[in-house]
Every structure is written in structure tokens, then in C-alpha cells.
Amino acid sequence: MITELHTERLFLRKMNVLDAASLFEIWSDPEVTRFMNITPFTDEHQAIAMINILDDLSQENKAIRFSIIAQESNEIIGSCGYNLLDYDNLKAEIGYDIARSHWGKGYATEAISSLLAHAFSTMKLNRIEAKVDPDHVNSIKLLLKLNFTYEGTLRAYERAGETFNDLNMYSKLATDE
Template sequence: MEVKIMLTTELHTERLHLRKMKVSDSPSLFKIWSDPEVTKFMNINCFTDENQAKDMIKLLDEFSQDNKAIRFSIIEMDSNEIIGSCGFNFLDYENAKAEIGYDIAKAFWGRGYASEAICALLDYAFSSLKLNRIEAKVEPENVKSVKVLQKLNFTFEGTLRQSERVDGRFNDLNMYSKLITD
């Protein structure tokens, strides 16, 4: 029996408003996704055209229609500016788990916004979606992202060797997880 879950379209933290991505967010998200330092560890190439952002948002929306994923624009409440995105890249209700992903505009790095956004995702996943496990896959060289996950007490489970093909090369991914009981 398939469980039908309505995913929320908004989450709030002390400084952030997480809202389901909309096509109208594409100018702001294009600015972020066209920065090679931001996309360095994302499994996308640096965007060169705003239409790529629109297409990405539409694709992510299709996944959310099937409740397989959802991506939020991260809005800093003080400035009302989109400073990144985060969400569930993959929702597996049968196994009560999800994979998270996140990106923050370079101008906002080092201010704890990624941690704050991820905490909102964790709270929603464990309390509302009743998930048991949250996973994050990170390239070992992505030191900033690893630090965020360590700060949030994710457990390093090991390395998925040559797990992802990017630009014709195979990259290792480190697997981190957090359980509802952690």
C-alpha cells in the first residue's frame, strides 16, 4: 500500500524562510548556481544561462509532484533575499529515509545558514514525515560541507568509491547519516 503524503511548502527558522522553489526564483538561483565555487561540489555544471535555472526548478517541481523530492529556496528574512536552496533530493517512505542536499551563495558562507536550514529539514523529516534516517552524500574534498554535517552530529559511515560520474570522471562520495534516535 502506497502512503500518500502531502509535503509542506514552507518551513521557518529564526533567520530563514524555506519556501518551495518557484520558477520566479530563477534569477536569484541562477546567480548562485552560476558561481563555480558554489557548484564545485554539486553534481551540476556551473550554469551559464538563466533558462538552465528555470529548467532545474521545473524538473525539481516534477519530482515534488510525485512526493519523491522537494527543494526549497532559502530566504534570509532580514533582507528577503534568496541565499541558497536545500531540500530532500530523494524521499524513500518505504524505508523511512531521505537524502538531503543544500547550497548557499558564497556571500553568505560561514554564517551558520546551512546548519540552520538543515536543522529545519531534520525537524520536519523526523517529526512530520516520521522518517527514521537522513542521509547526506558529500565529496571528501568538500571540507565546508563535511564540517556542517559534523557540527550537526551526522555520523560518517564510509566512502562510496567512484559513486558518481561528473564530467566523465568518477568521484568518491562520503556517506553521512543521522537517525531519529541520534
């Protein structure tokens, strides 16, 4: 499985424990994690544990998560990847997060575009999915900009504490290119 992707301004590298301090800074921001299925981290060991979980999934060929690195500064500014790989059905689910200080600069669009290109051209996947909180307007705008199709709302799909949240399902097919 590929461990690096390059774009005009970004370097996507398979995340590792050396990234923990930078990712902790991102994942401890309540604004960044607001629509993620995690609560803001309070200790760097949580980031290490998350990276280890993601690495285990990668070793099993079930997922891969990349640290997003701005080439100009060599700074980790977020993460993205295939949260779930289903080779039997030639599909994957994507996820992404960007540090608040880098919002609005087109980095998420650039990173996700590279994931899509790799998924369709190299991995020969047929379908890419993204599940998004209906209130996460910026993420929805990103997916629509990348020509994802809204498929509907998954009612009470994900548990957050004592409540169940709806998620909107978006997809893009290889034939949509």
C-alpha cells in the first residue's frame, strides 16, 4: 500500500508516532474535533494511542491515515486518509481534518483530491464515501466542490455520549470523473 502522496503544496505521509505532538495540537482543538467522532484530546498519549490504532488497521490493510504536511514549512497541518478500505466491493470511506490556523486555504481540497486520484487510478476503486454531520457546512461544501453526490441521511447513525447523531452520506464513483 502506498505510504506517500504529493500535491503542489502538500506532502501526505503515512502517519507515525513521531507525528503525535503535532497531531495532538490539532486533535485537542474543540473546533477541529467538533464534527469528528472523538472528543478533544487532553493528553499527547491519546494521540499516540490513536496513531497506533490507525497503524494496526493499516497493517491489516483495512485503512491508512496520512499526516498532511505543508511543503513550504514542513509543518503537519492535519490528517486524512481512507478510514475504511473494502477491497471486496472496491470502495473506501475517507476522512480528514485540518488545523484551525490553516482553514480556508484550500488544503483539504488539495489533500482529498490526491486521495481520490490515487483511489480511482492506482487502487482501481469504484466508490469513495464520506459520512458528514449535517451541520458541518464547510465539509459539505468541500465534498460538493469535489463533485460528491449527496445520497441521504443515515438517521441516528453514530453514538456521541448519550445521544445518537445523524450523518449525511456522500459518494463519488470512478465513473463520475
